[in-house]
Amino acid sequence: MGQGDWHVAEGLGVVKVLGAMAIAAAVVGMAGRVVGLTPLPELAFGLFPQNNNRKKKKKVRVYMDGCFDMMHYGHANALRQARVLGDELVVGVISDEEIKANKGPPVMSMDERVVMVSSVKWVDEVIQDAPYEINAEFMNKLFTEYKIDYIIHGDDPCLLPDGSDAYAHAKKAGRYKQIKRTEGVSSTDIVGRMLLCVRDRPTNESPVHASLQRQFSHGHGGSPGTSGGVGTRVSHFLPTSRRIVQFSNGKGPRPDARIVYMDGAFDLFHAGHVETLKAARAMGDFLLVGIHSDQIVSANRGLNHPIMHLHERSLSVLACRYVDEVIIGAPWEVTKDMITTFNISLVVHGSCAEENELRNREIDPYKAAKAAGIFAEIKSPRNITTSTIISRILTNHEAYRKRNQKKEESEKQYYLSKTYVNGD
Numbered sequence: 001m002g003q004g005d006w007h008v009a010e011g012l013g014v015v016k017v018l019g020a021m022a023i024a025a026a027v028v029g030m031a032g033r034v035v036g037l038t039p040l041p042e043l044a045f046g047l048f049p050q051n052n053n054r055k056k057k058k059k060v061r062v063y064m065d066g067c068f069d070m071m072h073y074g075h076a077n078a079l080r081q082a083r084v085l086g087d088e089l090v091v092g093v094i095s096d097e098e099i100k101a102n103k104g105p106p107v108m109s110m111d112e113r114v115v116m117v118s119s120v121k122w123v124d125e126v127i128q129d130a131p132y133e134i135n136a137e138f139m140n141k142l143f144t145e146y147k148i149d150y151i152i153h154g155d156d157p158c159l160l161p162d163g164s165d166a167y168a169h170a171k172k173a174g175r176y177k178q179i180k181r182t183e184g185v186s187s188t189d190i191v192g193r194m195l196l197c198v199r200d201r202p203t204n205e206s207p208v209h210a211s212l213q214r215q216f217s218h219g220h221g222g223s224p225g226t227s228g229g230v231g232t233r234v235s236h237f238l239p240t241s242r243r244i245v246q247f248s249n250g251k252g253p254r255p256d257a258r259i260v261y262m263d264g265a266f267d268l269f270h271a272g273h274v275e276t277l278k279a280a281r282a283m284g285d286f287l288l289v290g291i292h293s294d295q296i297v298s299a300n301r302g303l304n305h306p307i308m309h310l311h312e313r314s315l316s317v318l319a320c321r322y323v324d325e326v327i328i329g330a331p332w333e334v335t336k337d338m339i340t341t342f343n344i345s346l347v348v349h350g351s352c353a354e355e356n357e358l359r360n361r362e363i364d365p366y367k368a369a370k371a372a373g374i375f376a377e378i379k380s381p382r383n384i385t386t387s388t389i390i391s392r393i394l395t396n397h398e399a400y401r402k403r404n405q406k407k408e409e410s411e412k413q414y415y416l417s418k419t420y421v422n423g424d
């Protein structure tokens with residue numbers, strides 16, 4: 001399958017009526033690899049009211065590309081910013097081969113990366129297997145075939161192996177726009193946190209692991225004095241209320257809506273989470289997601305969990321198009337009172353949870369829902385978990401070490417020359 005499939009997606013992508021959710025979901029399910037997605041109506045008319053007045057005008061189409069490996073809320077925020085610069089956002093997901101050639105092997109496969117990007121509510125269409133460099137030929141294709149008006153990238157440098165700028169052609173053509181890089185998180189930083197979280201397990205203590213930990217412990221952002229120290233890694237993310245508002249749909253359920261509730265840790269938000277949430281959303285009209293507090297996740301999975309803290313996990317879940325609302329810091333037990341308060345019609349739980357949960361099995365968190373006959377289990381379509389992501393990194397350590405070395409250098413340069421950039 002290649003970029004040609006995009007035309008099919010485009011035809012479906014124009015559906016913008018209330019209740020288009022089911023159609024959008026069907027498109028995702030059907031295409032799977034190259035997908036055209038319809039923004040949720042709440043989004044089109046809520047966050048982007050200008051669309052109402054511009055119906056007759058030509059839509060501004062913007063393009064953003066990326067690897068989107070180990071996708072986090074920083075990626076989601078970049079896509080949100082890009083979407084604000086136009087009416088329709090087309091995202092190019094760079095191929096496994098191109099990532100391998102330019103940066104080293106990706107942790108997540110093309111299929112998983114496409115699932116993640118497609119799930120972001122600000123994304124309208126996805127082009128699979130995009131090239132790393134926007135050369136003259138591909139740029140032309142974007143302008144003519146995909147009707148792109150502007151190419152968007154963050155203010156961090158994106159260099160090709162020969163040191164040249166991957167966006168030079170777009171800049172020269174005057175069709176380039178820049179967004180501000182999201183502060184406080186990077187994939188390098190997340191890998192470092194993962195290594196901290198496994199370090200206390202005796203089975204993982206090996207020379208391989210020790211060397212990985214050295215490599216990834218430098219991350220960006222920390223001063224040289226704090227890097228490398230085990231246990232010194234802290235998130236630089238400073239959650240603001242405005243960011244949460246930007247990620248929210250800002251709408252409650254319609255009066256007759258069937259409300260589905262699903263809770264969990266949603267740590268290292270991945271394709272398994274996305275597909276379970278999609279299935280949960282399809283069981284009702286409004287999906288309310290409870291994100292467990294850091295304390296609850298620690299109590300269940302061990303002291304070094306969660307890897308992403310509560311606000312980070314909440315933003316990742318909020319960026320997902322299948323989610324209508326989140327509870328930031330949900331309790332472990334879904335009580336009868338909660339069911340009444342939120343008028344929950346159905347409580348669901350994914351069947352492929354973490355294997356290593358230490359939780360006290362005596363308390364069934366879904367007892368009240370089961371007693372009321374409103375509990376359902378969703379068979380997770382994928383077996384990926386937070387642990388499987390961590391083990392992928394450990395087994396491929398040499399390749400990731402090299403990749404991270406390159407990345408660290410460019411990140412260091414970015415932070416050294418960093419200046420204030422206005423924007424969200």
Ligand SMILES: *[C@@H]1O[C@H](CO)[C@@H](O)[C@H](O)[C@H]1NC(C)=O
Pocket residue numbers: 255256257258259343345
């Ligand atoms: C509660 O949810 C049901 C659907 O399950 C709906 O029919 C009912 O109107 C809701 N109640 C209120 C007060 O919104």
Ligand SMILES: *[C@@H]1O[C@H](CO)[C@@H](O)[C@H](O)[C@H]1NC(C)=O
Pocket residue numbers: 383384
């Ligand atoms: C998970 O699924 C993949 C592909 O669907 C399969 O290759 C792998 O063996 C599975 N792993 C486990 C632990 O079931």
